[in-house]
Amino acid sequence: MAGGCLTDKSDSVDLALFGVGWILGWVLLWRLRPLPALPPQDASSTERPAVAIVIPARNEADALPHLLPGLAAQLRSGDELLVVDDHSTDATSEVANRFGARVVHPPALPDGWLGKPHACWHGARSTTAPLLVFVDADVRAAPDLLDRIASAWSADPDAVVSMQPWHHTGSWVEQASVLANVTALMGCGGFTVAGTRLAPTVAFGPVLAIGRATYEQIGGHAAVRTMHTEDIGLARLAGRSVLYTGLPDTSFRMYPDGFRQLVQGWTRSIATGARFTPWWLSLAVAFWVWSLAGGWLAEPMVYPLSAAQFWVLGRRAGSMHPLTALLYPLAVVVFAWIFLRSLFAMVFRREVTWKQRSVAARPD
Secondary structure, three states: OHHHHHHHHHHHHHHHHHHHHHHHHHHHOOOOOEOOOOOHHHOOOOOOOOEEEEEEEOOOOOOHHHHHHHHHOOOOOOOEEEEEEOOOOOOHHHHHHHOOOEEEOOOOOOOOOOHHHHHHHHHHHOOOOOEEEEEOOOEEOOOOHHHHHHHHHHOOOOOEEEEEOEEOOOOOHHHHHHHHHHHHHHHOOOOOOOHHHOOOOOOOOOEEEEEHHHHHHHOHHHHHOOOOOHHHHHHHHHOOEEEEEOOOOOEEOOOOOOHHHHHHHHHHHHHHHHHOOOHHHHHHHHHHHHHHHHHHHHOHHHHHHHHHHHHHHHHHHEOOOHHHHHOHHHHHHHHHHHHHHHHHHHHOOOEEEEOOEEEEOOOO
């Protein structure tokens, strides 16, 4: 009898801990915040500041045809569309020229710089428009992205305004990113149940807008030259960040070249990003991941609850097949392995590979 009581108490504790983690999942990713739409009557007539679109690109010949035509169609008088060819070995420059972008070739990467900050820095210095919009080459932009992000920035011109696009996964392998995408949204603190009352201290690099005056005041990308998460660095220097999500009309294709690219990409950035997350938010995200990883092992009957939550929250971050939700423990294993790999590289200052370059996971 005593043994049965102890078992019952243990089961109750396990269920209670799982319940806390499961609830935290909803709290941390309560509601997305899409970039506000322009009023229909003003969509084509609203004046906005001129925009300099800077696209850092290293071996992005396959991605640029999905991005450049849509951006070129949005240009207004005074706008600049610039591709920084970061020493590509493919046809990046030719593709960029074909779609009407101006191409800049930066000098050789100097010591003490990472590739993306260096490309962005030279791109910004090659433009003059008052609003800088940095866009990753793998983004697929909404047809009115520039007008909307300029409007959002005009409402808060001292802030870094950024967007995390919806992750379009084109293969089964790419769906291994789903948990990393979800935790990135959770860890930013911008989409919790607290809404805008919780001020974020990070930014999203795929689509990032910053006023040139603010950019120059904080030192631009030169001030974050050693950071893999240069977007977070800019937000922290600016002191104010406004976050949006791309669903339903702005997406990106993160790692189309397979599992090796996926592992390299997340290894480069995931632990570094967690380093700049408030401790209590990191703890909450970790507790939720634990509820996914261990909750069903302690109490198998909760498996459907976790699978359903994984499906709902995963779809907020990107495209996902129902089978991925049903087999979510595999995604947890992949995420945990990549995170530990990234953490090890950062703590022990090991080199990681990205875009055919070897760089320290945590540069001095």
